[in-house]
Amino acid sequence: MADVVTVLLPGALVRLFPGAPRCVDVEAATVGDAIAALDRRWPGMGDRLCDSTPAIRRHLNIFVGGERARLDTALPPGGEMLVMTAMSGG
């Protein structure tokens, strides 16, 4: 079983999933695992975070240990995964 990590989600995302908190603990070894866990809890959240490439959506950034992460980036036990919207729009 993977260790628990804490995921911090942007407000614009949680507004799409009523009841979802900004801060959630999941068991995951990689960023991709964590997104899969989020999707199991809030069906459809995975599609909002990843495209079909598959890759983290272009205008989202995920940081692990202060570094920009990819789907295969490992999550340290007890660590944080920070999901942020990028500068975008018009």
Add this chain to the structure above:
Amino acid sequence: MATQVMLLVGTKKGAFIVDGDASRRGWSLRGPFCETWPINEVIADPKTGVIWAAGGNEWFGPAVWRSVDFGATWTHSSAGLAYAAGEVPIKAAWSLALGPDGTLWCGVEPAGLFRSDDQGETWSHVVGLTEHPTRASWEPGGGGLILHNIVPHPVDAGRVWVAVSTGGVFATEDGGASWAPRNRGTRADYAPEDQRYPEHGQCVHALAMAPGMPDRLYQQNHCGMYRSDDGGRQWVSIEAGLPSTFGFPAVAHPRDPDTLFLLPLNGDQAGRYMPDAAAAVWRTRDAGASWQALRDGLPQSNAFFGVLRRAMAADRLEPAGVYFGTSGGALFASGDEGESWAAIAEHLPTILSVETLVRDG
């Protein structure tokens, strides 16, 4: 309950609903819905009142939103609304249409078609269109490589027409398994002179089906206005008498197959606003043989706005209401088939689509 008219408005910053009654004089605005996502088209099932909105958000990708309570609450789904891994991902949902068997069709960017057999909960890719041999030659127009218009046959669920910018019109007669281009007779002015009537590659802007005559289609193209009386196999120009050959929307009358509403702009290289900066909807009552400008109540000076491909619609009342929304965020309504107009909303975001839902009393 008295008859209610709802205008379903897609904008660059969310969906809006404008509520009115059969008089079509007093209106009230609700919104923005869909978390202010860009919404390219909003439609409703006239039987159930379920509303769907197609859009895409730069952060979170494409989705089709749904409301089963006339806009009070919304959910969203993109389950299955995806190309295969490794392909260019879908950026936005662009168009929606409901078939006679309840199939919900959705066009996307980059251009392709999806279908839902469960009211928009889940989607499946219509692979036959993506695998059409011409697909590799489709080029993005000004709005991107988009499948922006879907016209289902009103009775035969197997027959559907779609419009791709820039690929042209394609039709299926077997529910989407196979597709054929339907562009003969429409021009491609940007091709060398001896190649201006190709089989595909034209920049179609809008398709409209004549009521009661499903083989009669009207088309607004980047290069001209057209009518087909054989399901799009052959098109004839109906642009004589109009102020330009360029525009975006085309809207059929709810009952009269000879009546069509267009909104010509001044030209694709002239600014794409109202001709002479004076707004008019143009109407034919004889299938495009002659045209009448309808200006009463529309701004006749300094009208430097455009009207995009899905941003005009008619209701089914008698007389028919006609509505259009502008690039500058104004919404105009006519309750008398275009004879007179009034601005019913201003200062909205750029309007991308207008549709109607009539609820009987």
